Amino acid sequence: MARPRSELSPREEILAAAAELFTVHGYAATTTRALAERAGIRQASIYHYFDGKEDILAELLESTVRPSLEAARALAGATAEERLRELCQRDARLLCAGPYNLGALYLLPEVRTERFAGFRRMREELKAAYGELLAGTSAGAALSPEDRALRTDLLFALIEGVILIRRDTPGEMAATAVETLAAATADAALRLAGVRERHLPGGDPGAA
Template structure:
């Protein structure tokens, strides 16, 4: 019989407040914190479980191990942008492709650089090249292809041949993911300004004239509801 007024449930880690998250999300939050502060190699599954306020054995009900945690964290940095890209591709009447591309670029940068932990920095781990992260690489490739489709729809890239378009896509996508390194060296940089400047740079790579950027940004503002 429980004592009246006493909280019943799984024990919390010492000094860690109840976040209200599900056990699975609690583990992901703990892993994100530890992987980005202590390092992936130095973090044990026991440390993740304890940080989440549960036993290590309980953690294995949700994740097979560290690799599963990392894979899900990595995918969480891509899947929202992919979903947005698909909506933007379908919303061809909402704004010209240049504005939709700008909006995707800026939103992607905010995702990579936002939040309490620099999850984008996990892309640089050598472990990410292994087969266990095939799901992440597949979703990332889908996002890159969506960038390519938006680029192909722009006036400046519409006449490019297949190889030239592939190169332009590589350059734009590489620019967006390159913010990870900049953010890691300067995490206090204002995210919104960084996202806008990076999106401007991506449009320049796409061939949009400097004088047209202000108009593109203005039209992109209305895409927040897409």
């Protein structure tokens, strides 16, 4: 069945249809014919915008990382601790928001193939941005390079952990729930990284 009429462009309709079908019915089980029917276009029209299913999947995957990577490059704040928290919260919010849990697509075996090397590079760039911000905090500066790399891995994994929470609560999350989960995840990630509340806006100056 075609999606309800909207103001989306044909390309955006294809991506919206793919987001739904890939996450609800599975990537392997979704054909380009099903995508076309859901998007309300002819099957041949898909190939005007994308080379095929892999291209569509790559665009959906990259859309879950690109905004956070761009934000990481433009973050402004008084301290590295503040910038790190802002990135954590933005990233968690991006993964929580939207009608479909696109982060769950990270778990597809196809994502490990060469076709998706660009997406994997983007994720590594984002993780490196987390590492640089962590290194700039007082807690991160006190760590050895090996410990800092481990803390970065743990921090990054905790942020992406919202994907699993969404998987257990299907459907679109309410805006208030998204904000609550994003803030709680950011707080937990900073504690894991060793950043104390006293280094953040409104934090307790007496916190250990």
